[in-house]
Amino acid sequence: QKEVEQDPGPLSVPEGAIVSLNCTYSNSAFQYFMWYRQYSRKGPELLMYTYSSGNKEDGRFTAQVDKSSKYISLFIRDSQPSDSATYLCAITSGGSYIPTFGRGTSLIVHP
Amino acid sequence: ETGVTQTPRHLVMGMTNKKSLKCEQHLGHNAMYWYKQSAKKPLELMFVYNFKEQTENNSVPSRFSPECPNSSHLFLHLHTLQPEDSALYLCASSQTDSSGNTIYFGEGSWLTVV
Numbered sequence: 001q002k003e004v005e006q007d008p009g010p011l012s013v014p015e016g017a018i019v020s021l022n023c024t025y026s027n028s029a030f031q032y033f034m035w036y037r038q039y040s041r042k043g044p045e046l047l048m049y050t051y052s053s054g055n056k057e058d059g060r061f062t063a064q065v066d067k068s069s070k071y072i073s074l075f076i077r078d079s080q081p082s083d084s085a086t087y088l089c090a091i092t093s094g095g096s097y098i099p100t101f102g103r104g105t106s107l108i109v110h111p
Numbered sequence: 112e113t114g115v116t117q118t119p120r121h122l123v124m125g126m127t128n129k130k131s132l133k134c135e136q137h138l139g140h141n142a143m144y145w146y147k148q149s150a151k152k153p154l155e156l157m158f159v160y161n162f163k164e165q166t167e168n169n170s171v172p173s174r175f176s177p178e179c180p181n182s183s184h185l186f187l188h189l190h191t192l193q194p195e196d197s198a199l200y201l202c203a204s205s206q207t208d209s210s211g212n213t214i215y216f217g218e219g220s221w222l223t224v225v
Contacts (some may be wrong), residue, residue, distance in 0.1 A: 008151075019224075034213060043113065043201050043216035088154070090214075097142070097205070097212040098167065103153035 023089035096111030135204030
């Protein structure tokens with residue numbers, strides 16, 4: 001079992017939809033969670049990070065962590081065509097500073 | 112502007128050439144990373160430097176040779192590459208003593224080996 005699992009998609013939604021992107025992880029030592037957005041032919045850009053269970057909101061984006069289920073989510077409200085990108089989750093544990101990345105989910109928001 | 116600058120952005124090289132990728136970070140971080148990203152594949156960690164010392168070498172072939180002269184600069188020297196080495200090479204940096212070690216990426220160098 002991979003340490004971080006993420007469905008590669010693609011996930012195709014209409015403009016204005018609420019998008020849910022998810023990762024599961026196996027290592028209970030993981031305690032710091034990040035989401036990156038990567039546009040085609042660009043480097044990943046940090047979107048949000050959190051280290052606690054519960055929700056963290058930033059504009060149209062909400063990061064949710066459920067440590068008991070080892071499940072993290074990124075919600076995008078009122079999705080826009082400009083949100084079309086690949087979204088990667090990344091997780092670090094207390095024992096290693098090197099993050100483990102999911103393989104990324106490709107999101108397509110069509111007008 | 113991410114604070115991590117990579118040059119060149121695009122590179123085409125023959126299998127017998129020698130070239131180098133350069134990365135500079137302006138964030139005052141102590142750790143720097145090289146990742147490889149191939150089409151439809153996950154990010155692959157190649158090398159990690161922490162305070163100029165190499166701490167990770169993820170079984171990378173010797174045709175890739177990293178160099179880290181200081182905490183702000185990182186190079187990847189390339190020689191006798193193969194066509195399957197064509198990929199996006201990403202440099203990143205982080206401050207390892209900060210909470211969670213959030214890493215920041217550059218825009219990447221697109222490498223095509225012909």
